[in-house]
Amino acid sequence: MEPLVFEYKSSSMEETVSLAKRLGGMLEPGDVITLEGDLGAGKTTFTKGLAQGLGIKRMVNSPTFTIIKEYHGRLPLYHMDVYRVTNESEDLGFDEYFEGEGVTVVEWAHLIRDQLPENRLEIQLNHEPNGGRRILFKPKGFRYERLCEEFFYEDLGN
Template identity: 50%
Template sequence: MTMHQFNWTTLEDTISHAQALASRMQGGEVITLEGDLGAGKTTWTKYFAAGLGVEGNVNSPTFTIVKEYEGRLPFYHMDVYRLTDSEEDLGWDDYFDGHAVSVVEWAQYIDYALPDDRIEMTIRLSDKGDRICTMTATSKRYQQVLEEMAHDLARD
């Protein structure tokens, strides 16, 4: 597994990162998002969705669990914070085995249902208030995506 770390000091850094990753999506990708409340998971997801061509407001699906959007690719935004391990199967395979791109906030709550092939993201706040994003590629496919993205962002 390959890991990359990005520091976001401004909202523009967050937007650039989200859109750089979105531009590399081809369909079928799963991105997990971890981080404390207020770390910026939903903000990052909003700009990621915009990078996929999703128009309109993208907000956290805390109470609906999954929101579906149309853009250049179908996009599923999931917030599974309110689920427990005792939840019944909600048909996760239908979301993860297709042409859509899925972002899963609080993914640790459904780790048993996630595909092994994914990008794992953690966002945390630094002592200075910056955001530190750590991304891990679980496969060669995603390793290449992250390396290309890191290279392009370093040039900006």
């Protein structure tokens, strides 16, 4: 069976934030979102929108030098940037966040693939020639398949 993939084309940073904000409003405790894409593709911008959807008022920025930043809103947001993790097998306690009461967002998630939970929503952000972004949603597990179906069917007005 082919894996489900949902695609969205964003023409601006504001549109990406708005898309992520709507998704943030649908998230539940324990949800895990992974973000992949080249430098400048919009991973942190997407996370800012998720934070808005979770009711977080603080400014969200990349946790590049601290690995994990926590924010508090309707649900806690655990924002991880694992770009600088040098040993994938090193136990940094990520599972405590993945199984926690908040939403976990992991930038550069492929660098800790073996530590990620099996069920998660993988999001790939790619540059488009016109300056926009192509955003692919790849749900892993029933919860995320239903979430994407609800999100995209509602978005399309169906």
